[in-house]
Amino acid sequence: MMTTTWSAYVEIERCANGVGRLTLKRPQALNALDLGMIRALTDTLLRWRDDAGIVAVAIRGVSKTGPFGAFCAGGDIRFFHQAALAGDARLEDFFTEEYALNHLIFTYPKPYIAFMDGVVMGGGMGISQGGRCRIVTERTKMAMPETNIGLFPDVGGGYFLSRCPGFVGEYLGLTGVVVGADAALAWGLADVAAPAEDLPRAWEALATLEAEGAADFEATWHDWMTQAGWRRAGARSVAPLAEEVNAAFGAKDVGAIVQRLQAAGTEAAAQALAALRQRSPLMLHVVLEQVRRARAMRLADDLRMERDLVRHCFHPHHLGRSAAQSETVEGIRALAVDKDHAPRWSPARIEDVTPAMVAPFFDSPWPAHAHPLRHLA
Numbered sequence: 001m002m003t004t005t006w007s008a009y010v011e012i013e014r015c016a017n018g019v020g021r022l023t024l025k026r027p028q029a030l031n032a033l034d035l036g037m038i039r040a041l042t043d044t045l046l047r048w049r050d051d052a053g054i055v056a057v058a059i060r061g062v063s064k065t066g067p068f069g070a071f072c073a074g075g076d077i078r079f080f081h082q083a084a085l086a087g088d089a090r091l092e093d094f095f096t097e098e099y100a101l102n103h104l105i106f107t108y109p110k111p112y113i114a115f116m117d118g119v120v121m122g123g124g125m126g127i128s129q130g131g132r133c134r135i136v137t138e139r140t141k142m143a144m145p146e147t148n149i150g151l152f153p154d155v156g157g158g159y160f161l162s163r164c165p166g167f168v169g170e171y172l173g174l175t176g177v178v179v180g181a182d183a184a185l186a187w188g189l190a191d192v193a194a195p196a197e198d199l200p201r202a203w204e205a206l207a208t209l210e211a212e213g214a215a216d217f218e219a220t221w222h223d224w225m226t227q228a229g230w231r232r233a234g235a236r237s238v239a240p241l242a243e244e245v246n247a248a249f250g251a252k253d254v255g256a257i258v259q260r261l262q263a264a265g266t267e268a269a270a271q272a273l274a275a276l277r278q279r280s281p282l283m284l285h286v287v288l289e290q291v292r293r294a295r296a297m298r299l300a301d302d303l304r305m306e307r308d309l310v311r312h313c314f315h316p317h318h319l320g321r322s323a324a325q326s327e328t329v330e331g332i333r334a335l336a337v338d339k340d341h342a343p344r345w346s347p348a349r350i351e352d353v354t355p356a357m358v359a360p361f362f363d364s365p366w367p368a369h370a371h372p373l374r375h376l377a
């Protein structure tokens with residue numbers, strides 16, 4: 001027997017075999033996460049973590065055309081825009097609770113299986129990257145696209161991007177480009193690739209496989225994937241990123257990255273440069289510093305740093321700006337509110353960003369004992 005409940009846009013199923021299944025059901029917004037969804041996921045995962053009858057958890061997202069096809073396009077950026085301008089206190093709760101959820105998933109003691117079919121971006125990465133079984137398909141469109149909205153790759157992005165091989169983390173975080181299954185497998189951002197047509201059968205199998213506890217379930221599920229012929233990730237490799245692009249993103253600062261891409265003169269370098277030219281110049285500098293700092297950090301410390309950064313992004317008083325002058329509010333306006341795709345970045349040019357503009361982002365607004373994420377270990 002299976003019990004099903006609903007909470008906000010999340011369908012919660014407890015299967016008779018002890019598998020908990022979560023389905024994001026907000027297809028009209030590509031399953032963008034609102035605060036209710038964050039809370040539903042957190043409450044359920046905490047309950048199931050402590051429930052000896054639960055052996056594994058699986059998560060998927062529905063699309064307008066079917067039960068898969070869109071995992072999650074990230075946090076609800078329209079809400080962020082409204083809330084920042086209105087001074088809505090729920091925005092701060094959102095940031096704290098979402099990062100705590102990301103940490104919970106990364107440290108979850110039971111198999112967490114993410115069906116990353118279709119769009120997997122921003123907050124969608126935050127609710128999948130910590131999983132033990134990250135499944136991509138030929139339809140996967142994966143990105144940390146935040147520099148496109150004047151933000152930075154948060155939800156643990158500093159942590160998981162900086163663990164990619166070579167300078168792929170810098171490349172993904174700064175350009176925000178969309179990649180598919182092959183790149184995700186090569187860069188350690190997915191564990192297995194499956195044909196999208198297999199997903200409904202796999203979802204049903206999860207509800208019927210029998211196992212004695214979490215470890216046994218994980219082994220049984222791995223056998224099932226092997227029998228299905230799904231492709232496992234091999235050794236991590238920078239490829240398919242062009243070598244000259246990887247090398248460019250290892251340069252000491254954003255200006256030097258631009259110079260190396262220009263000097264490379266290849267098509268791949270030109271594409272990366274074109275992407276950088278569209279992003280927030282200020283946030284490019286902030287993100288380079290974020291990823292490099294995060295490389296030496298534990299996840300919890302990275303999330304605390306990101307909590308500081310996100311506060312500054314939406315409340316940029318440290319830069320002498322109001323919320324309306326926030327780079328992030330402007331980026332969201334251009335992409336998702338007015339949809340003119342013409343953000344007025346400030347400063348407008350990569351070359352005009354100074355270290356004095358970047359440094360305040362890394363000052364914590366809170367003393368350590370009062371940090372909203374001080375409890376994360």
Ligand SMILES: CC(C)(COP(=O)([O-])OP(=O)(O)OC[C@H]1O[C@@H](n2cnc3c(N)ncnc32)[C@H](O)[C@@H]1OP(=O)(O)O)[C@@H](O)C(=O)NCCC(=O)NCCSC(=O)/C=C/C[N+](C)(C)C
Pocket residue numbers: 028029030032033073074075076077078079094095098119121122123124145146149151154155310336
């Ligand atoms: C490229 C995207 C994902 C898809 O493009 P498309 O052309 O295939 O679809 P379309 O843009 O028309 O989207 C369909 C509708 O879904 C709405 N939508 C999409 N993404 C979001 C979102 N993240 N929040 C709210 N609503 C969203 C979109 O407005 C359309 O609605 P209407 O039909 O106009 O009513 C493209 O959609 C895209 O680029 N989306 C944004 C992706 C993104 O920037 N994600 C990162 C967000 S920031 C984040 O996740 C971090 C969260 C952490 N924290 C809260 C702490 C800041």
